[in-house]
Amino acid sequence: MTIKEKIDELRAELHRHNHNYYVLNAPEISDKEFDDMMRELQDLEKEHPEYQDETSPTMRVGSDINKNFVQVAHQYPMLSLGNTYSEAEVTDFYERAKKLLNEDFEICCELKYDGTSISLTYENGKLIRAVTRGDGEKGDDVTDNVKTIRTIPLVLHGNYPSSFEIRGEILMPWVVFEQLNREKEAREEPLFANPRNAASGTLKLQNSAIVASRKLDAYLYYLLGEELPCDGHYENLQVAAGWGFKISDHMKKARTLEEVFQYIRYWDTERKNLPVATDGIVLKVNSLRQQRNLGYTAKSPRWAIAYKFQAERALTRLNKVSYQVGRTGAITPVANLDPVQLSGTIVKRASLHNADIIEGLDLHIGDMVYVEKGGEIIPKITGVDTDARGMMIGEKVRFITRCPECGSKLIRYEGEAAHYCPNETACPPQIKGKIEHFISRRAMNIDGLGPETVDLFYRLNLIHDTADLYKLYPDDIKNLDRMGQKSAENIIRSINASREVPFERVLFALGIRFVGETVAKKIAKSFNNIEELKNADIDTLTGIDEIGEKIAQSIVSYFATPANRDLVERLQAAGLQFAKTEEDRSGYTDKLAGKSIVISGVFAHHSRDEYKDIIEKNGGKNVGSISSKTSFILAGDNMGPAKLEKAKKLNIDIVSEDEFLKMLNAD
């Protein structure tokens, strides 16, 4: 057997076992045998890059190559469905179809999966493209990420049309979602509100290796193309199951309206036992010929409708509203309720989000309120039963004006719903929150310290901010409650070790508003040290890829605050890494130092993002718009006429792609 034949054989076998395991739930070989085969194929492919194939089973492991998504136009627009919550409207839909068709018809009843929709294009039995819904006309090409989803076949078997599209829903199963949120909680990261957000968030990740680890699933529910096997929608999907697609087992054809309602009532309760989230039922006229007859309105097909399940809700009494202060000073109002049973758990507290929501509900203490879960983790108040108020009406809930922890007057930033306590440097929960963030695993990773110890140290006046941590000695803490010599030494050792944590994580640890891990990485790449960052203006900051006005503003105002500058200086004195290492800097030149460069047009040798990177690596700044400060314009083909005009007016040099590359290569 030649190497190529061996590779082909391994690929075919792995595709088959993948389908057996993930789609049919009927594995024939052990996980170990599967892994061994996969490794063998990976090794062969590495040795023989000439046999590379975009649909090889090895593509499922993903890669960490950073890629921005390219927008692709949909061949057929991705429409949405008309929604209804009422049985009467289902009847209307049915009767209208009956009247318009004037012949017998069947309705295909399906579950409405609550994930994120995807369009898959197959040519000659191979997955060639996966695109998100986007605005319905065009979406993001997320092919590399979708390839990591094991229930989506990369190659098909059987008698499939040479070219077709299939659409469906990408989902994060409940168990995966809950596990992911537990991990996020442990890392003190914001949680996903529901599996839908988790699925769409995951699909948009830049790193497909992380997507691969998230165990997404997919159900396909809509086949499109010029040469489909049957006239029935239901029948087409059954045939597509034979090509390797995962099609729901819970589709059912109904011949009467009564059968439609039986399906709806059955799944209204039964859906709670499904491994994935559903939020309703989709009803589709089954015959494609009849679908064409009924046609479309501007927004949705006349041959289909979605019946949405009522979110589960309960009625209970509002006893009090309390207010929590977060690490950034954001105030969260919380409703304290009479305990009530709601989809399997007892609810005592619910989020009220912000002042506008409270005002909109016209809440009064003692009101009977509706609580809903609807897929969110934290239940929310969705309404008030005003009829239950009777003669006695409690005091109107008014949003507090002062911080419940430190008494400072609250402020509200323009365009934001939340109120904030501005006393960043002296409000206890903000101070403690900042220290907790600073020590967390993804920031300075200081072991042995948790929220309780931070609280204890703070109460005992041992620490007032993050810099104080570096002044602690084992003797200061060894006699504290539940501590002892050994834990004390461990904590101090861990604090000392954090002096080696690299610049990008130190930046993240500072807890500057809107500067999360990714932003911190981008900043660390663009500045050699904290001094450069301190002196950066809004223009320079917004010139960095993915840094917008809001983040830039937040960074500038952080360093404009004397208390923050002072804190950073003390952390510097404590020996933290506030500069890039030599290693980080290698591969960088200063050939473009001090230059502000605008990129415009289409390029032949590198993508726009690559040019941004090249400019930054060579000490230049990429800025978004032309001004008198612009050094030159790196212009590809088809530079916009408005830009050209402005450049001429301001007498700014236009440098072609080739000239630019020459400029960098000259010694």
Ligand code: IVH
């Ligand atoms: S059919 C033109 N079937 O619901 C009809 N959609 O508002 C195309 N969805 O964007 C959609 N389960 O994301 C269809 N069994 C199902 C579905 C389903 C969930 C989602 C889909 C679509 C939205 C429609």
